[in-house]
Amino acid sequence: MELSTVRVKWAPGRWTTLWPAGDPASEHTLVLAHGAEAGASHSLVAGLRDELVAAGAFCVTFNYPYAEEGRRPPDRTDRLLTCHRAVAAWVRSEVCETPVLAGRSMGGRMGSYLAADGDPVRALVLYAYPLHPPRRPDRLRSEHLSRITVPMLFLRGSRDAFATPEVFDREVRPLRLATVFDLEGLDHSFRGRGHRADVVNRRLAEMTVSWLGTLPPNGFGKSAGSGA
Numbered sequence: 633m634e635l636s637t638v639r640v641k642w643a644p645g646r647w648t649t650l651w652p653a654g655d656p657a658s659e660h661t662l663v664l665a666h667g668a669e670a671g672a673s674h675s676l677v678a679g680l681r682d683e684l685v686a687a688g689a690f691c692v693t694f695n696y697p698y699a700e701e702g703r704r705p706p707d708r709t710d711r712l713l714t715c716h717r718a719v720a721a722w723v724r725s726e727v728c729e730t731p732v733l734a735g736r737s738m739g740g741r742m743g744s745y746l747a748a749d750g751d752p753v754r755a756l757v758l759y760a761y762p763l764h765p766p767r768r769p770d771r772l773r774s775e776h777l778s779r780i781t782v783p784m785l786f787l788r789g790s791r792d793a794f795a796t797p798e799v800f801d802r803e804v805r806p807l808r809l810a811t812v813f814d815l816e817g818l819d820h821s822f823r824g825r826g827h828r829a830d831v832v833n834r835r836l837a838e839m840t841v842s843w844l845g846t847l848p849p850n851g852f853g854k855s856a857g858s859g860a
Contacts, residue, residue: 789819790815815836
């Protein structure tokens with residue numbers, strides 16, 4: 633898929649690149665943020681973006697500052713949030729007043745912080761939400777989730793070391809506005825034996841757009857709870 637690019641200023645003298653894709657008149661506009669290990673061009677993000685567009689969504693991917701500048705490790709949380717907020721503001725100004733904030737792992741976590749802080753969003757879509765570091769279930773990243781007032785879709789692999797079942801079941805499934813789709817046999821990268829990446833991305837996109845179709849424009853769904 634050939635994409636045009638947009639440059640957005642997120643701080644004085646600091647810019648990042650956006651890749652808008654799809655029909656901006658679509659019912660569903662998503663800002664899709666990448667994870668900690670790779671930028672927006674990685675197949676986990678770009679492949680998913682392409683499948684979301686094929687499923688009928690308008691999708692904007694972007695680079696956090698460290699990815700834009702070819703640095704590692706990720707920036708501090710405050711810098712990530714400043715950049716993410718600037719990208720979402722551009723989307724609100726140019727495309728849709730209440731976009732869906734979606735993200736892979738760390739990118740989904742940043743989007744959830746923005747929603748918890750009251751940024752205007754329609755919903756959250758969280759791919760492999762990093763509920764805790766591997767083997768550290770005591771270091772939770774869930775305190776803010778109960779403050780979120782828009783529907784949340786969690787798509788998680790059953791073998792995700794960043795969200796072990798017992799912790800996920802305790803911290804996320806009971807949330808009133810959370811819907812959960814479990815993907816059996818997949819890990820934090822949505823990989824698993826016998827599962828092709830392109831097929832998994834297509835499934836994730838179809839599940840996402842189907843769920844978004846249950847939400848009216850103001851973002852409150854027909855029902856809340858867990859999905860299978």
